[in-house]
Amino acid sequence: MARWIAAAGAFVVSLDSTVNIAFPAMAAAFQVPPEQMRWVIICYVGTYAVMSFVGGALADRLGHGRVFQAGLGLTAVGLLLAGAAPTFSWHLGGRLVQGFAAGLVYGTAPGLVTLAATPETRGRALGFLTAAIGLAFSAGPLFAGLLVEAFGWRAVFHVRVPLALAGLAWGMLAAPAAGAAVAYRLGSLGRVVRAPVLHAGLLSFIANAGIFAIWLLAPFYLVERRGLDARLGGVFFMLTPLGTTLAAPPGGWLADRVGARAPMAAGLALEAAGLFLLSRADAATSPALVALGLLAAGLGLGFFQVPNMASVMAAFPREQQGAAGGLAFLARTLGVVAGVLTLAEVFAVRRFRVGFDAAFGEAFVIAAAAVAAAALLALVPTGRPPRVEGTRRPP
Numbered sequence: 001m002a003r004w005i006a007a008a009g010a011f012v013v014s015l016d017s018t019v020n021i022a023f024p025a026m027a028a029a030f031q032v033p034p035e036q037m038r039w040v041i042i043c044y045v046g047t048y049a050v051m052s053f054v055g056g057a058l059a060d061r062l063g064h065g066r067v068f069q070a071g072l073g074l075t076a077v078g079l080l081l082a083g084a085a086p087t088f089s090w091h092l093g094g095r096l097v098q099g100f101a102a103g104l105v106y107g108t109a110p111g112l113v114t115l116a117a118t119p120e121t122r123g124r125a126l127g128f129l130t131a132a133i134g135l136a137f138s139a140g141p142l143f144a145g146l147l148v149e150a151f152g153w154r155a156v157f158h159v160r161v162p163l164a165l166a167g168l169a170w171g172m173l174a175a176p177a178a179g180a181a182v183a184y185r186l187g188s189l190g191r192v193v194r195a196p197v198l199h200a201g202l203l204s205f206i207a208n209a210g211i212f213a214i215w216l217l218a219p220f221y222l223v224e225r226r227g228l229d230a231r232l233g234g235v236f237f238m239l240t241p242l243g244t245t246l247a248a249p250p251g252g253w254l255a256d257r258v259g260a261r262a263p264m265a266a267g268l269a270l271e272a273a274g275l276f277l278l279s280r281a282d283a284a285t286s287p288a289l290v291a292l293g294l295l296a297a298g299l300g301l302g303f304f305q306v307p308n309m310a311s312v313m314a315a316f317p318r319e320q321q322g323a324a325g326g327l328a329f330l331a332r333t334l335g336v337v338a339g340v341l342t343l344a345e346v347f348a349v350r351r352f353r354v355g356f357d358a359a360f361g362e363a364f365v366i367a368a369a370a371v372a373a374a375a376l377l378a379l380v381p382t383g384r385p386p387r388v389e390g391t392r393r394p395p
Contacts, residue, residue, distance in 0.1 A: 051103020056326025
């Protein structure tokens with residue numbers, strides 16, 4: 001039951017993918033240029049980057065279920081504030097509340113899952129969680145397009161309020177045991193500053209920095225450069241998270257059987273290939289090639305993420321699974337923030353000098369090169385983390 005509740009909560013939070021396809025409409029409503037929409041991402045993701053680790057560590061002390069439920073309740077509050085904001089600044093304030101709440105959910109969900117799984121099925125359990133997150137990222141853009149066309153951009157926030165409250169009610173009624181804390185002991189920092197954990201965190205940082213070239217820039221390419229409406233743009237945009245959803249379960253299955261290194265390297269290589277293919281896109285590019293690039297990047301990320309997270313979780317003992325899950329999301333989201341800041345700046349500066357297509361291509365080339373380098377780095381041996389109680393050694 002715990003993994004279903006964790007997956008449901010993470011699904012609700014991950015429906016924030018509805019926001020991206022609404023960026024053009026939001027930019028027009030608030031009268032800000034496209035590159036300013038980076039702050040909609042940064043205020044949200046930057047906040048939950050920090051709070052995911054804090055929330056996971058708190059869960060080890062206070063109970064994973066309690067912190068998880070607090071995150072879902074605050075998610076409803078943040079969605080109401082962001083959707084009702086009269087100005088861009090007020091909207092960013094709502095996004096900060098959302099980010100605080102999302103960190104509590106993301107920081108506790110992996111621990112809820114791994115504490116209910118055996119060491120031999122940890123990868124598959126995390127694959128289930130990652131698939132739920134990917135499913136939300138997949139469904140979000142499709143439904144967002146319909147909502148924006150029918151009701152305007154505010155609907156992508158308000159429609160999720162009852163879902164967050166429903167997840168909170170389910171968690172409170174069906175998982176009282178999930179609120180229990182496990183015996184906590186010190187030593188999290190000592191486990192973080194070791195080569196295998198830092199190596200996994202760096203790879204996750206780069207992979208997620210690269211993928212956000214799609215999340216930030218693809219909506220403007222699809223809607224403004226290709227002239228697609230929000231509904232059809234959402235169909236294309238959903239291909240990246242759909243790929244992540246499809247690749248997560250087999251990635252977890254392989255991690256349980258052959259270890260993390262090979263699946264991580266293969267996933268990063270595929271993500272880099274998809275990003276490079278998208279760097280060649282312009283207004284005349286075949287829709288099939290655009291779709292292939294979006295799907296390939298998502299498949300690569302999904303194949304990478306579960307082995308990567310499993311390797312981090314396996315390096316921490318049972319009583320520190322909250323901190324481990326929070327650390328995994330911290331590395332992931334710091335990569336998102338770095339990617340958004342860097343790629344948005346590249347795009348903004350180059351767009352005025354060389355035009356949309358060339359600036360778009362340069363941003364994606366940078367992203368693809370970084371992820372390709374990470375694929376090579378994934379093959380570098382880093383030694384084995386020490387065996388901890390209740391875990392197997394990952395290769």
